[in-house]
Amino acid sequence: MKYLISQFLRLVPRKYLQLFSLLAAKSLSVFYLGNRVECPVCNHHYRNFLPYGRVTIRKNALCPHCLSLERHRLMYMYLKEKTGFFEAPVRLLHIAPELCFLKKFESQPTIEYITADLESPWAKVKMDVHNIPFEDDSFDVIICNHLLEHVENDIRAMAEMYRVMKPGGWGIMQVPLNPERETTYEDKTITGPLEREKHFGQKDHVREYGRDYPERLRMGGFSVEVDDYIKTLDPVLVQRHALKFGGHINFGDMIFKVQK
């Protein structure tokens, strides 16, 4: 089973991964009936979440109903509890939109919702994040998760997001981060998929972020708040919603909130 999951994630193109995963997850959900875990995004409950992972498979990670992972569930709770995101009217730019948030954000009458990506089938606007086709000061909120590790010039992409953000606006910009690294590891001469996987952790990653990630966001123009939000939560809730990332790269343990 572990081998199948990891092969599946490696072979299905990124563009179609969420769609195929949704079909696979829905058909498996019948085996996971129960009430030990609950997804705060879709409110469905199960015996366990599905296992998930590319290299190391984490148990109890993927919601069979909405495909949320640990980091999505954590971010959703953060948005709800710490930002007022669902209360005040906002114009939202959601880059590389995650399937688990689409319906939620779309159905929210206070959100003017614009999804954007270079290749995602869910995105309404096809765009390159190096050249965002919107005017300066256009958005109250920008959400852009797990994209910057794929783009050629991340500082330029950050500067573009800063440009289109309204003064006083804010955003969430999560990346996979290796806390063992003091500085972000980048090498433009590494271009082959297998080499990239070996050096940066995945065949379509072009760098591996280190502890200097907030500094890079500041280079893009933002002020940055790093919130160890998960540590403020009741451990019973952390377990119930399976919020903790189990692998060696702690994707989801910190929330990176940027402001203009």
Ligand SMILES: [Zn+2]
């Ligand atoms: Zn869910």
